[in-house]
Amino acid sequence: MSMARPYTRPVPRTWWLRKSNYLHYMLRELTCVLIGAWSGWLVFGLVALARGAAAWQQFVTGLTSTAGIVFQVAVLVGALYHSATWFALAPRTMPLRLGGRRVPAVWITLGHYLAAALVAVVLLFLGVI
Amino acid sequence: MTERTVRIEVLRYRPETDERPEWQGYDVPCREDWVVLDALNYIKDHLDGTLSYRWSCHMAVCGSCGLMVEGEPKLGCKTFLRDYGERVRVEPLENLAIERDLIVDMSDFGDKLAAVQPYLMPRGTPPDGETYRQTPAQLDRFRQYSMCINCLLCYAACPQVGLNPGYIGPAALALAHRYDLDSRDAGHDRRAEVTASEQGVWECTFVGECSEVCPKSVDPAGAIQQMKLACSLDYVLHPLRKGEAS
Numbered sequence: 001m002s003m004a005r006p007y008t009r010p011v012p013r014t015w016w017l018r019k020s021n022y023l024h025y026m027l028r029e030l031t032c033v034l035i036g037a038w039s040g041w042l043v044f045g046l047v048a049l050a051r052g053a054a055a056w057q058q059f060v061t062g063l064t065s066t067a068g069i070v071f072q073v074a075v076l077v078g079a080l081y082h083s084a085t086w087f088a089l090a091p092r093t094m095p096l097r098l099g100g101r102r103v104p105a106v107w108i109t110l111g112h113y114l115a116a117a118l119v120a121v122v123l124l125f126l127g128v129i
Numbered sequence: 130m131t132e133r134t135v136r137i138e139v140l141r142y143r144p145e146t147d148e149r150p151e152w153q154g155y156d157v158p159c160r161e162d163w164v165v166l167d168a169l170n171y172i173k174d175h176l177d178g179t180l181s182y183r184w185s186c187h188m189a190v191c192g193s194c195g196l197m198v199e200g201e202p203k204l205g206c207k208t209f210l211r212d213y214g215e216r217v218r219v220e221p222l223e224n225l226a227i228e229r230d231l232i233v234d235m236s237d238f239g240d241k242l243a244a245v246q247p248y249l250m251p252r253g254t255p256p257d258g259e260t261y262r263q264t265p266a267q268l269d270r271f272r273q274y275s276m277c278i279n280c281l282l283c284y285a286a287c288p289q290v291g292l293n294p295g296y297i298g299p300a301a302l303a304l305a306h307r308y309d310l311d312s313r314d315a316g317h318d319r320r321a322e323v324t325a326s327e328q329g330v331w332e333c334t335f336v337g338e339c340s341e342v343c344p345k346s347v348d349p350a351g352a353i354q355q356m357k358l359a360c361s362l363d364y365v366l367h368p369l370r371k372g373e374a375s
Contacts, residue, residue, distance in 0.1 A: 005144035006226035006234045011291040018200065022288065025336045089335065092351030093358065100266045 028085045034078035087112040135159045140220040166205035182231035192278030202282035202342045222285035245305035250316030267312040274307035276345040283339035296332040299339035299349035306352035325360040
């Protein structure tokens with residue numbers, strides 16, 4: 001007679017608190033909420049712009065209020081954390097080769113930082129103009 | 130050689146008598162060069178012959194002695210006790226059903242491994258007298274992913290495996306990637322029926338811990354992300370290829 005009676009241990013709801021790597025992963029995923037909220041806020045701004053000067057002024061007032069500034073700083077910190085973690089992971093998703101050799105991981109990560117810096121400079125330049 | 134006594138606490142489960150797993154402690158006189166597996170062998174030989182666990186090669190090749198040591202997935206044969214304190218907790222691998230004591234049920238993994246068809250499916254046979262040829266650069270594309278020893282540490286480290294038992298999982302997907310990258314293989318589309326399915330690569334949320342615990346540096350997390358990219362390209366390019374075929 002078979003004695004097989006496998007026991008399956010349940011996964012606790014707090015599994016993500018058990019290891020620092022799991023916690024960092026959850027934080028990385030959580031930053032998406034902030035970035036999503038920011039995207040929604042931008043859409044709201046576009047709607048305000050379309051509705052006229054009064055609505056736009058109200059939106060700008062919201063942006064420069066204490067709550068608005070706290071929100072934007074939180075979004076900035078979240079976006080930076082999100083970007084840094086993904087740039088660090090990028091070499092594993094795109095193992096580039098040049099001349100038959102693997103491009104070192106650090107080059108790929110640095111390439112992402114350079115591209116981000118370039119985009120930021122271009123956007124700032126466009127904003128100034 | 131110096132000796133010290135280490136309290137080895139083992140999560141035991143005897144299906145014929147136990148309702149659930151329970152801890153049992155053993156005081157083991159350990160030498161400085163002992164690994165966890167040596168302590169388990171000492172317990173089996175001198176203290177309690179009923180303790181069950183898997184092992185074979187004792188040199189990180191067979192992949193049999195995967196365990197949780199102090200909550201981390203490890204190979205028992207390459208985890209030195211000198212790196213731990215006077216009490217070491219040893220459990221069966223997480224996210225897998227316990228068969229008995231430290232032995233987990235691997236049948237589900239075996240089914241998943243078979244499902245991804247991890248073997249060469251060449252376009253045709255080479256002409257008489259010829260062999261399959263592969264350059265070192267072609268070999269280098271997949272070699273890393275062929276180093277897996279099926280120890281299942283990656284399954285124990287992956288929260289998605291625990292939360293979704295249907296998920297094909299890191300090792301099987303990495304092995305599928307190994308064959309997809311092989312210049313001699315033409316089985317990508319057949320494997321994609323499983324690897325690109327709802328239980329395939331899209332269940333992975335890139336926690337990345339599978340690669341952290343891999344004792345052979347296979348990097349299943351990297352393999353799965355690359356497969357996601359390949360799946361997405363397939364999805365976009367498939368209608369164009371269909372157009373070419375007609």
